[in-house]
Amino acid sequence: MCGIIGILGKSPANQALYDGLLVLQHRGQDAAGILTCDDNRIHLRKDNGQVRDVFQERHMLGLKGNMGIGHVRYPTAGCDSPAEAQPFYVNSPYGLALAHNGNLTNADQLKDELYREDLRHINTDSDSEILLNVFAHELQAVAKLRLAPEHIFKAVSAVHRRCRGAYAVTMLVTGFGILAYRDPWGIRPLVYGKRETDQGTEYMFASESVALDVVGFDLVRDVAPGECIMVDVNGQVHSQQCAEKPIHAPCIFEFVYFARPDSMMDGIYVHKTRLRMGERLAGKIKRVWPDHDIDVVIPIPDTSRTAALQMAYELDLPYREGFIKNRYIGRTFIMPGQAERKKSVRQKLNAIDVEFRRKNVLLVDDSIVRGTTSKQIIQMARDAGARKVYFASAAPPVRFPNVYGIDMPSRQELIGHNRTEAQIAEAIGADKLIYQDLEDLIEAAREGNPKIQKFDASCFNGEYITGDVTPAYLDRVENQRNDSAKNTRSGGQSGNDLVTAEVLTFPR
Numbered sequence: 147m148c149g150i151i152g153i154l155g156k157s158p159a160n161q162a163l164y165d166g167l168l169v170l171q172h173r174g175q176d177a178a179g180i181l182t183c184d185d186n187r188i189h190l191r192k193d194n195g196q197v198r199d200v201f202q203e204r205h206m207l208g209l210k211g212n213m214g215i216g217h218v219r220y221p222t223a224g225c226d227s228p229a230e231a232q233p234f235y236v237n238s239p240y241g242l243a244l245a246h247n248g249n250l251t252n253a254d255q256l257k258d259e260l261y262r263e264d265l266r267h268i269n270t271d272s273d274s275e276i277l278l279n280v281f282a283h284e285l286q287a288v289a290k291l292r293l294a295p296e297h298i299f300k301a302v303s304a305v306h307r308r309c310r311g312a313y314a315v316t317m318l319v320t321g322f323g324i325l326a327y328r329d330p331w332g333i334r335p336l337v338y339g340k341r342e343t344d345q346g347t348e349y350m351f352a353s354e355s356v357a358l359d360v361v362g363f364d365l366v367r368d369v370a371p372g373e374c375i376m377v378d379v380n381g382q383v384h385s386q387q388c389a390e391k392p393i394h395a396p397c398i399f400e401f402v403y404f405a406r407p408d409s410m411m412d413g414i415y416v417h418k419t420r421l422r423m424g425e426r427l428a429g430k431i432k433r434v435w436p437d438h439d440i441d442v443v444i445p446i447p448d449t450s451r452t453a454a455l456q457m458a459y460e461l462d463l464p465y466r467e468g469f470i471k472n473r474y475i476g477r478t479f480i481m482p483g484q485a486e487r488k489k490s491v492r493q494k495l496n497a498i499d500v501e502f503r504r505k506n507v508l509l510v511d512d513s514i515v516r517g518t519t520s521k522q523i524i525q526m527a528r529d530a531g532a533r534k535v536y537f538a539s540a541a542p543p544v545r546f547p548n549v550y551g552i553d554m555p556s557r558q559e560l561i562g563h564n565r566t567e568a569q570i571a572e573a574i575g576a577d578k579l580i581y582q583d584l585e586d587l588i589e590a591a592r593e594g595n596p597k598i599q600k601f602d603a604s605c606f607n608g609e610y611i612t613g614d615v616t617p618a619y620l621d622r623v624e625n626q627r628n629d630s631a632k633n634t635r636s637g638g639q640s641g642n643d644l645v646t647a648e649v650l651t652f653p654r
């Protein structure tokens with residue numbers, strides 16, 4: 147998952163872009179970048195690292211201009227080289243930059259087409275560089291010296307025709323404006339907001355509404371699946387549905403884990419969805435295990451807290467924060483390698499033994515993916531003196547890879563793959579394991595916006611919403627992106643210290 151942002155303001159956008167990225171850090175911890183544009187130059191700073199490490203004062207001072215886009219990266223394609231940090235930039239036509247959240251499922255085919263038919267060179271293994279070049283080629287095909295919104299919309303329509311998979315995108319067109327669009331399924335989230343200032347209205351796009359809140363913008367609405375919204379440098383807003391048959395099917399895992407609870411996405415409050423997940427999971431325990439002997443409910447911080455609290459309430463049991471989280475360690479699941487993930491669980495969480503001693507504890511997590519967290523946490527609970535350790539997951543078993551922007555490409559690495567629930571319980575060492583049912587998870591989210599008929603729940607049910615994900619494709623991705631393959635592929639050129647490029651200004 148990555149975080150993306152775009153701002154067109156009436157004063158320098160650099161600080162607001164930085165502040166917005168900082169709040170989207172939970173979506174990507176590997177690399178960060180900001181690209182801004184003043185009258186006729188773009189300025190770019192990107193590198194591996196978290197937002198606070200990548201941007202120093204001298205970079206911020208160099209990021210001039212009232213409009214810009216930004217990105218925090220959690221790689222799902224290519225490698226972790228700083229050369230694949232975003233935003234990406236191409237100078238033709240006009241000067242275009244792109245920040246992408248998601249993952250293309252036909253990247254190989256597109257790369258080939260770009261090379262053979264469009265005569266474009268792709269310099270990294272990133273699917274986002276491919277996406278930018280498809281857009282650039284399509285804009286080149288329709289554009290005139292004087293660029294107009296209809297040209298942009300035609301290019302986005304062509305992107306929808308050519309690209310498959312998930313893409314929520316913010317882009318900057320030099321001297322012209324910023325734009326945002328989503329794939330026709332709206333798999334990844336993207337919101338649009340504005341704020342009034344003495345100098346006039348300012349506009350912002352972001353992966354999650356929490357970024358708008360923190361930077362001081364009001365949420366206007368979500369970018370619709372397939373839609374493109376663009377704001378030109380004169381502050382005119384243009385929007386158009388660019389997909390022929392958009393079908394709204396947002397990723398359910400955003401609600402389970404990725405998004406911040408204080409975000410609204412696709413009309414659904416993430417916090418309330420997690421409360422409902424807790425409510426439904428408690429309902430299941432009452433149904434299937436009415437004579438349970440749980441003494442206390444303990445969340446595994448951070449993400450499961452909301453669901454665990456509601457579960458305890460529904461089960462009429464005490465809720466205790468039995469694990470303390472080191473606030474200086476980031477999210478474990480989105481770390482690149484298994485060794486690092488394993489080590490970080492122990493560095494991150496420690497048990498308060500009095501909450502465990504001689505008790506039957508119900509540990510609650512939002513999900514069990516590789517089992518890295520649950521296995522270690524259950525052992526920690528036992529070491530702290532728990533009598534019985536039960537485990538509840540607010541999401542169903544993750545049994546299938548995700549190909550839409552979550553880096554879980556390898557079936558073999560998923561603890562739920564080819565295991566029954568009893569076998570998973572044994573593998574993680576739990577005395578009992580209770581999973582949320584998929585229908586309950588979907589209903590917990592849908593209750594927030596009943597207009598949404600479908601969610602992409604492929605990692606739970608193996609049904610890939612874009613219809614193009616074949617077993618052969620899954621095999622290929624698994625071979626390319628399992629943890630050991632990734633270890634052999636990292637590297638590449640270093641990131642950009644501040645780059646400033648003079649680009650053509652065109653009449654407007």
Ligand SMILES: O=P(O)(O)OC[C@H]1O[C@H](OP(=O)(O)OP(=O)(O)O)[C@H](O)[C@@H]1O
Pocket residue numbers: 403446447448449450476477478479480511512513514515516517518519520
């Ligand atoms: O089964 P696993 O492969 O361990 O993955 C699942 C765990 O990873 C995530 O936590 P993470 O530490 O990333 O973030 P959090 O602090 O937001 O819960 C998630 O909340 C689960 O705890």
Ligand SMILES: NC(=O)CC[C@H](N)C(=O)O
Pocket residue numbers: 147148219220221222223224230246247248249250272273274551552
């Ligand atoms: N998680 C994401 O959204 C990743 C975006 C893009 N596929 C990359 O790897 O950089």
Ligand SMILES: [Mg+2]
Pocket residue numbers: 446447448449450511512519
């Ligand atoms: Mg967690």
